[in-house]
Structure formats: structure tokens, C-alpha cells
Amino acid sequence: MAKIHPFKAVRPPKDKAGLVASRPYEDYSIGELTAELEYNPYSFLHIINPGYKFQHEITGEKRFELVRNRYLEFKEEETLIQDEEPCYYFYKIITRNKTFSGIIAAASVQDYEENFIKKHEDTIAARETLFKDYLKVVGFNTEPVLLTYPDSEVINEAIQNAMLDAPEYEFSTHNKETHYLWKICEPEVVDNIRQEFASMQELYIADGHHRSASSFLLAQESKEANPHHTGDEPYNYFMSFLIAESELKIYEYSRLVTDLNGWSKEEFLMQLDEWFRIENRGMEVYSPSNKHHFNMYLDGEFYSLYLRMTNYKFDNSLSSLDTYILYEKLLKPILGIHDLRNDSRISYIHGKNDLIKIKTKVDSKEFAVGFGMLPLTIKEIKEVADEGLTMPPKSTYIEPKLRSGLTIYEF
Known part of the structure; x- marks a missing residue:
């Protein structure tokens, strides 16, 4: 129940709703944030970034108190009104x-x-x-x-x-x-x-x-x-x-890793072969069409990786998630990524962005390799929750x- x-x-009152409404603070570039704070006095960003009024970066409990003060000011000025x-x-x-x-x-x-x-x-x-x-x-x-x-x-x-x-x-x-x-x-x-x-x-x-x-x-x-x-x-x-x-609308997160953990390209591919069938797609931009299929971009070429189903054991709903499979069979044992939240060697791009962005970042040498997969489904998310399990970080962008x-x- x-x-x-x-x-x-x-x-906000009807005439100010579009001016008050803001995207999440972290979504703004520095230039966008500065322009919004400079030219829109009604933006909610003034409340959540109270240091702008003093041209000073403020953190901790003092920032919390100033957020409260800016909020009360918006109410006093009737930029915000309670029903x-x-x-x-x-x-x-x-x-x-x-x-x-x-x-x-x-x-x-x-x-x-x-x-x-x-x-x-x-x-x-x-x-x-x-x-x-x-x-x-x-x-x-x-x-x-x-x-x-x-x-x-x-x-x-x-x-x-x-x-x-x-x-x-x-x-x-x-x-x-x-x-x-x-x-x-x-x-x-x-x-x-x-x-x-x-x-x-x-x-x-x-x-x-x-x-x-x-x-x-x-x-x-x-x-x-x-x-x-x-x-x-x-x-x-x-x-x-x-x-x-x-x-x-559920999107996937692609994974980008800065290096191959000491492996040469050839050694790395041989390591992958234990758990994945590998096909070199060359310059063909490959995108997975089935669960347990992954794309990889490495050294100027796209690859398809298909999980070897005869080798892998599905124990529960978590073990069938592609984000879990990629972590357990590739990122952790081969690339040495143990902490998906805090390891500086791994970054993420949500699936609203094109695979070309992965290619661009790898080609620029910022990253050595990138991986993509299909997005999870609501059915998979519910099954994990129903079993009291938790998905790997950055499994979904919703x-x-x-x-x-x-x-x-x-x-």
C-alpha cells in the first residue's frame, strides 16, 4: 500500500515560471552558469549558488545557511509563493x-x-x-x-x-x-x-x-x-x-578506460578471448543489437564482443545484467578496475551521446579503449530490486x- x-x-507565479526553473546545477558549463546568474535575477540558481552574490566560493554549513537565506528572500519578494x-x-x-x-x-x-x-x-x-x-x-x-x-x-x-x-x-x-x-x-x-x-x-x-x-x-x-x-x-x-x-526512457552508460593495465593490444585481445567471441569490425561503427553483446573501440577500430554463453553461469538477476558481466569478466580481472565509482582510470558517457564520442575520445589518446552495450530494461531493474540486489554504478541514465x-x- x-x-x-x-x-x-x-x-513561482505563472509569469515567472520559465525564468525561475533551472537545470541541475552540475549540468551548466561555467560560461552558462555565469550568464544565467548575471542576466536572470529570477533563476533558482541564485538560491543554490548563494556565493555568487558575494563573488565568493562558499562551502559547508555556511553555504547551507546562505541557501536558506536566498530562498527566504525569493519568498519575501513573492518570486516564490506557497499554495x-x-x-x-x-x-x-x-x-x-x-x-x-x-x-x-x-x-x-x-x-x-x-x-x-x-x-x-x-x-x-x-x-x-x-x-x-x-x-x-x-x-x-x-x-x-x-x-x-x-x-x-x-x-x-x-x-x-x-x-x-x-x-x-x-x-x-x-x-x-x-x-x-x-x-x-x-x-x-x-x-x-x-x-x-x-x-x-x-x-x-x-x-x-x-x-x-x-x-x-x-x-x-x-x-x-x-x-x-x-x-x-x-x-x-x-x-x-x-x-x-x-x-x-532508459539509456546505457558507455565505459572509457585510460589504459590497458599494462597489456599490449595483442595480449589484451587474447585475455578477452576467454569470455568473449571477438570480431574486428574495422571502421564500421558497430552497435549491439542483443543482450550480452558489447561494442569496443580500440586503436582506431571497432570490435564486437559476444559473451561465451557456454562458459558463463547465470545465478540471479544481477548476474544477467550486461553492466555486471562487463565489470566481472573484463573491467575488474583484465583492466584492474575494482572501484567503479572512484577509480580515476574509468569514465562514463551516457547513451544519449553518439558512439562517435567514444571514438573521438579514444582517438585523442585521452582514453585507450571504450565499451558500449544495450540499455537495461525496466524489467531488469525491477527484478534486481525485487531480489534485494544492487546494480553496478552507472548502469542506467534515466x-x-x-x-x-x-x-x-x-x-
Whole structure:
């Protein structure tokens, strides 16, 4: 039984929505960031980068406090205003090649704790604690966790009916995306959506494992500090964007490695031969068409690598993932990459980028070899989560990616 509740969002007025909304901070180049901060006083980036006001780099708890101050200033100036009643928020993004529609709502930390909201990635304790401390000081969350649910006719009908009306927000962005938001507060519609989610046995985290884990830590800490805890306090929930499984877009991450771990090219290929059938494709840009097939770019040539199925043993859902196979049979034993998160010898490119980018980086001698594979499926992700297992880091790049600042959840 999933508890997915409406909430009173803090958000920009209609005329400023496109100006306030920002991409994630790390997505901006230095030039883009500087221009946005210099010429757009309404950008949410002013809140999450408070040091710009003082022309000074600020870190740690002092930065958290200044983020809080900038946020309060935006509210005082009515660049951000809180809704008076709890609502669901239907959000639609039209990109160059896909349309995404879903619901922004508050998900339960108790559901997360009891595994009604299932995970498939490991988190890093230090990052969990850092973000928990950040949330505690600033008192709000603006980046929803991406949750996915089984396709539902009830929810789909509610979304489609809402979209017959004029949206609360409609604006386009520099990367040719169009964003829409509808506010849904009618009691009957809200109750139908709440009950439909309550009938679901589980939800799955698609993106945002650290954000959900940090929200859980904050809830535990807040509960212990509150002698009058009831379970209904805002800290018992975290903001989420819920999207049907069929609407997710899952990309792969390609792997790039700086060197061959001391092997010559010929020795390296012979090492691969134990687990893979190798075919030199020359300058033909080869892209895998089946699971357990990989592409490799090495020394100016493309190769196809097919897993030798008679040699490999599939023990569980994790062992069948191509990201796991590549790590266990190639990256770790042959190239000596043991820590996929922190080893400086490995880098990643998500599959929205062309294989030509891998070729360019290897040809430039920045990397010695690159590997690609098919993206994982939602079925594979759910199977790993259902078995309580965790995928290798950088196994998926999942869209949609929402803008920050359009809906804000206060604790």
C-alpha cells in the first residue's frame, strides 16, 4: 500500500515560471552558469549558488545557511509563493524525441523504510549524511525523486482529463523542450489518485537513491527530536515525480578506460578471448543489437564482443545484467578496475551521446579503449530490486530530468 499524498507546493507565479526553473546545477558549463546568474535575477540558481552574490566560493554549513537565506528572500519578494491547499501537480515535458507525463507528489519515508518503495542502487553513506544535513538546514527539497509505477488506467485518465484544461505553466527552454504544469486540487480527483496509489503493492526508484535515503535519515532524526511526533509531519514524506513504467526512457552508460593495465593490444585481445567471441569490425561503427553483446573501440577500430554463453553461469538477476558481466569478466580481472565509482582510470558517457564520442575520445589518446552495450530494461531493474540486489554504478541514465524550482516541498 503506497502512501502518495498531495502537498502545498512553494512555486513561482505563472509569469515567472520559465525564468525561475533551472537545470541541475552540475549540468551548466561555467560560461552558462555565469550568464544565467548575471542576466536572470529570477533563476533558482541564485538560491543554490548563494556565493555568487558575494563573488565568493562558499562551502559547508555556511553555504547551507546562505541557501536558506536566498530562498527566504525569493519568498519575501513573492518570486516564490506557497499554495494554500494540498494538490497534486501534473507535469509534462515534450523533448525533441519523446513526451513524458507524470505526477509530482509526496511519497512516504515509511514506505521507503519498509521496502514498498524499492531500490536497485547502493548509496554512499557520506553523501547521504551530507545531503541530510543540507535538507535540515535549508528546510526544503526542490529535486523530486523519480519513482515509477505499473501503468494505471485510473491515473492515466486523470492526467489526460486534467490536460484538457489550460496549464498553470507553459514555457520552452533553450534546449528546445516545452514544459507544462497543471495544479490538481479537486477533492474527488485527489482522492481517486490517492486510492489508486494505495492499491499498488510497490513502487520503484528510477533515479534519486541518495535523495530518498537522505530524506529517510532526516525523518528518523526529526522523529527522535520531536516528542509529539504523529507521523503526519512534512518530514515524513519526500517530493517525488511518479511516472508510469512505459513512459520511462532508459539509456546505457558507455565505459572509457585510460589504459590497458599494462597489456599490449595483442595480449589484451587474447585475455578477452576467454569470455568473449571477438570480431574486428574495422571502421564500421558497430552497435549491439542483443543482450550480452558489447561494442569496443580500440586503436582506431571497432570490435564486437559476444559473451561465451557456454562458459558463463547465470545465478540471479544481477548476474544477467550486461553492466555486471562487463565489470566481472573484463573491467575488474583484465583492466584492474575494482572501484567503479572512484577509480580515476574509468569514465562514463551516457547513451544519449553518439558512439562517435567514444571514438573521438579514444582517438585523442585521452582514453585507450571504450565499451558500449544495450540499455537495461525496466524489467531488469525491477527484478534486481525485487531480489534485494544492487546494480553496478552507472548502469542506467534515466529520463525525464525535471527542472528545479517549479515545485518546492517544505519540511
